[in-house]
Amino acid sequence: MHVVPGLKVLYFGTPVVLISSRNEDGTANLAPMSSAWWLGQSCMLGLGNSGQTTANLLRDGECVLNLPSSAMVDAVDRIALTTGKRVVPDHKVKQGYRYVPDKFAAAGLTEQASDLVRAPRVAECPVQLECRVVAAHPFGAPAPYATAFQVEVLRAHVEEDLVIPGTHYVDPIGWDPLIMKFCEFFGGGHNVHPSRLAEGWSMPHQGRTASV
Template sequence: MHVVPGLKVLYFGTPVVLISSRNPDGSTNLAPMSSAWWLGRSAMLGLGNSGRTTANLLRERECVLNLPSSSMVDAVDRIALTTGRPDVPEHKLAQGYRYEPDKFALAGLTEQPSELVAPPRVAQCPIQLECRVIEAYPFGPTPDCTAFQVEVLRAHVEESLVIPGTHHVDPIGWDPLIMKFCEFFGGGGNVHPSRLADGWNMPHQLARVNGTVDAVGP
């Protein structure tokens, strides 16, 4: 039997992306997001209008989409409730966000120069996509979000993930970090408690019992 629960969010399961972009002063902003999909050499990105990344992409028209593996979940979670905006929006303050000017340092990640765009890549990410913004579209009923169409100019892939003699990524070797309903997953299982889930007041808290993660009801 189906029910109509009035879902708060529709994060059924998408890859986590660390977007690196340039701030007005030339420094780098790094933001985790999980509303992206790809087709051919293009990608669509969904971002809230209150974030620093949206402003940077509208102004600079380029970015790097860094795809972390599930083993990088600690680094991603450390910057989950941070923003590159010094004037933290009220709704983000209520969710526990704080201003962080150097997210690379907070996450323990390393900047790696890009080849075709200004924003740096994340050295630890096994897949890095240098992109330019083709178009931006208002998104949502208000709208309070922007959908960005970007073109992938160059894809960098960790050599061990490329099937020898081909131009294809090994789907068995590649274990992306996935976000499902604000919780982190990799290899089919939950891999880490999520600060974002706490900030969004998600009803399913996760507790570790004997090294495993079990769902705990409200």
């Protein structure tokens, strides 16, 4: 039997992406997100309008999509409730967000120079996609509260061990992406780590103990 609960959140499960971009002063910004999907050599990104990453993409038109493995969940969670905005929006303050000028340091991750864009890659991420913005569309109703960015993947960097020998394909058995389902972290089908984001969004299962 189906019920009609009126779902508040529709994050059924998507890969976590660490988006790196450049701030107006040239410093690097890093933001975790999970509203992304790919088709061919393009990707659609859904980003809230109050974030620093949105401002950076609208201004510079480029970024790097860094895909962490499930083993990197600690680093991702450390910056889950942080923002690159000096003035933190009120709704984010209520959720526990704080301003962090150096997200790479806060996460314990390393900047790596890109080949084709100014934004740095995350050295520890096994998949890094250098991208340029093709289009930006207002998103949300009745008033837009987010932006849907269409980006073109200019160059893909993939850890050699993940590439099937003699091909241009990633080994789906070897690749264990960090997945976010309803604000909780999953990898290999298991809840791998408690989530600060779930707590900030007051998800009802926020206190559940992670299993491995």
